[in-house]
Amino acid sequence: MSFGPLERLRASLAKDESFRVLQRLFLADGVKHWKGYATAFAFMGFMALSTGGMAWLMRDAVNSIFVHPTFWGVWGVALGVMALSVIKGASAYGQNITMARVGNRIVADNQKKAFDHLLGQEVSFYAIRHTAEISMRLQAGANAARDALNLVITSIGRDLLSLVVLVMVAVIQDPMLALVALVLMPAAVIGTRKLIKKAKNIFRKEFASGIKLSAISLEVIQGMRTVKAYTLEDTMRVRVHTYIDDVERAANKLVRTQAKSSPLMETLGGFAIGGVILYAGYNVMFAGKSPGEFFSVLTALLLAYEPAKRLARFNVDLAAHVIGAHMLFELLDMRAPEAEEKTLPDLPAGPGRVTFDQVEFGYRDNEKVLRGFDFVAEPGQTTALVGPSGGGKSTVISLIERFFTPSAGTVAIDGHDVTAFNRQSVRTHTALVSQDVYLFSGSVRENIGFGREGATEEEIVAAAKAAYAHDFIMGFEQGYDTPVGEHGAQLSGGQRQRIAIARAFLKNAPILLLDEATAALDSESEAEVQKALQKLQSSRTTIVIAHRLQTVVRADKICVVEQGRILESGRHDELMARRGRYYNFYQIQFAHEGEAGAEPQGEALLSA
The missing domain is CATH 1.20.1560.10 (ABC transporter type 1, transmembrane domain)
Known part of the structure; x- marks a missing residue:
């Protein structure tokens, strides 16, 4: 300690x-x-x-x-x-x-x-x-x-x-x-x-x-x-x-x-x-x-x-x-x-183009997680980061959110180095939905409302409907006043995820960050959450981290991240044609399908 x-x-x-x-x-x-x-x-x-x-x-x-x-x-x-x-x-x-x-x-x-x-x-x-x-x-x-x-x-x-x-x-x-x-x-x-x-x-x-x-x-x-x-x-x-x-x-x-x-x-x-x-x-x-x-x-x-x-x-x-x-x-x-950065200016509003230019970062001295990392996520597109654990995918999101500061290189949003602006203003441009959803003790309404201070009841309900959460919320005896319990313990995993998505809808940020948002869900819950996520992704810069490739095959760009670098990038069909690192991952995950090139079951869901 x-x-x-x-x-x-x-x-x-x-x-x-x-x-x-x-x-x-x-x-x-x-x-x-x-x-x-x-x-x-x-x-x-x-x-x-x-x-x-x-x-x-x-x-x-x-x-x-x-x-x-x-x-x-x-x-x-x-x-x-x-x-x-x-x-x-x-x-x-x-x-x-x-x-x-x-x-x-x-x-x-x-x-x-x-x-x-x-x-x-x-x-x-x-x-x-x-x-x-x-x-x-x-x-x-x-x-x-x-x-x-x-x-x-x-x-x-x-x-x-x-x-x-x-x-x-x-x-x-x-x-x-x-x-x-x-x-x-x-x-x-x-x-x-x-x-x-x-x-x-x-x-x-x-x-x-x-x-x-x-x-x-x-x-x-x-x-x-x-x-x-x-x-x-x-x-x-x-x-x-x-x-x-x-x-x-x-x-x-x-x-x-x-x-x-x-x-x-x-x-x-x-x-x-x-x-x-x-x-x-x-x-x-x-x-x-x-x-x-x-x-x-x-x-x-x-x-x-x-x-x-x-x-x-x-x-x-x-x-x-x-x-x-x-x-x-x-x-x-x-x-x-x-707190010391409160005097820095606010990040200007923009479409949300994210770029990494020769970024280096490590959580400990002499243990780099990102090494000369170059990356671009375009507005209105979904960019997926895939690869083995420990490669640096979640670190990318942490640097965008300014949870950490790179030791070298530049992380920029719409061409602005994020370190030149106060962190709160940078985070107003992003909405995060992760695998480990954190809900605060309080009601369903309060947890959705944390997405934007001062949101009206109508806006909270609209966000819940967009996240396909309104129906199950109204099924509770107390509706939106239902306590979620400590860390959301009184809700199922899928319900917690949809509450988090509703919170992200309410925030309405130009950049959407999805960190294994459906990894811990069963197939039925995942189907509901994926529908909500697809609606949320439209017209936003979306960066998705996924280990399950079936959730990202329809992404506009897929980047294979390994040992702190991007080894290859492109669309699903392009990467499969190259028969490189992505192709190997795909073969391993879907070997049970009988044919590596066969369309996985999740694609129909993603294209819905």
């Missing part, structure tokens, strides 16, 4: 990048939402002051009850505590609501930015990365950005402010008493620093295992038919269980690491409170001081315990969010070539 994948993540996080990640978060999201954070910070300030006020009132409460008992003094203290509780409760509610709204907006903004960035990537980006990895960066990364900011804000506004106010109360009431307790606090914070590095390593392993688990689970679910057909249940169960166990082990290690800060704080907190009791007891019993100061300081220390514990483990908790935010930033920092 690669994204420069987890290897790049490990290398970049080998250095402590917490400060850099946090700085970027604050400059991007923090500054944008500063009003919301300022409001939440104000609420947290009221919470801290209320907490400190309660600790302060403990002196008057104890003295009013035990030292100088007065009815009105007790009432005054009680009402003061009640009022402070109301203020603290209302402030806590305001802080939680404000932080949640700001946090949810940050998640939404980052997910939108990440998704827009993904849309700007080339097809090659997705070819080398697993869907689970991209999804995890999109979802977990956006959540981590929010959680990192929220943790920092709440640690400063809630915990640190509360701790400062409570320490001030303790110091004012009895400086020496506070000193006895506070001398042990820094030791707790220093003690947790050793846990931070270990926590980060565990988080990285947990993310890696989580990505692997998501990847294999997604593959098993999407490939369930293959799993069942080859009885791979036990094999896949072992693989998935292994990754689940890896995630569980990492999670358990993380819990142990995080939990180590609690015994340290519990121990040091106990020593601090014990020291306060000894010192205060001596002062009350032998130095004549009132117990009110003692209880006030003790209350302040007890209330300070939880915020102090959270601050002590702040960096340990922050580690996971920093790594998640880094995953998001790594995605956002990658170049988005298609």
